[in-house]
Amino acid sequence: MLRRTIFLKISLVFVILMADLNSFADPNIKKATFAGGCFWCMESPFEKLKGVIAVVAGYAGGNGKNPTYNDYAQKGYVEAVEISFNPSLITYKELLDTFWKQINPTDNTGQFCDRGPQYRPVIFYHDEEQKFLAQESKNKLNNEKKFSAAINTEILPFSTFYPAEGYHQDYYKTHPVQYKFYRFSCGRDQFLKKVWGKE
DSSP states (O other): OHHHHHHHHHHHHHHHHHHHHHHHHOTTOEEEEEEOSSTHHHHHHHHTSTTEEEEEEEEESOSSSSOOTTTTTTTTOEEEEEEEEOTTTSOHHHHHHHHHTTSOTTOOSEETTEESGGGOOEEEESSHHHHHHHHHHHHHHHHHTOSSSOOOOEEEEOOOEEEOOGGGTTHHHHSHHHHHHHHHHHTHHHHHHHHHTTO
């Protein structure tokens, strides 16, 4: 157990360092930050995309330093993912399209079986261009009337992000059975299939 914990912590540090090194090596590397309920469910969809360099699960938008899984909600953070991407290979608009297809954007009191403001969906924009594209994308989705209620996802300026503990990183890889059971029992997969079909 101790070895596994140490391994996961080292893996997390490696992922963060690689993302930072890639950003340092190429100033064109950008960041995107999305909250969509449980961060376990938000890593896999983005990690599969060409042009995405790293996806880190963590806590965004709260107050106070060094939030942990035990106190992040009390400090006003939401579960989120921070994405490092190469805009010459994938656009922010494409990331937004992927984001919408992972969540119930009409529910700002939680996501699926996870309830509370710490699970609400949020787009954290890093610059004015991201803000414009996020609002444009939200308006477009609203106009498409795919949902019975209005889109109720916040668009907020990025402020803070702290990586979550190592055992939360790539949970879908380290605990595949538990992850699949959680997604299904929580109702996320059924909802997304009903709305988006095979898209």
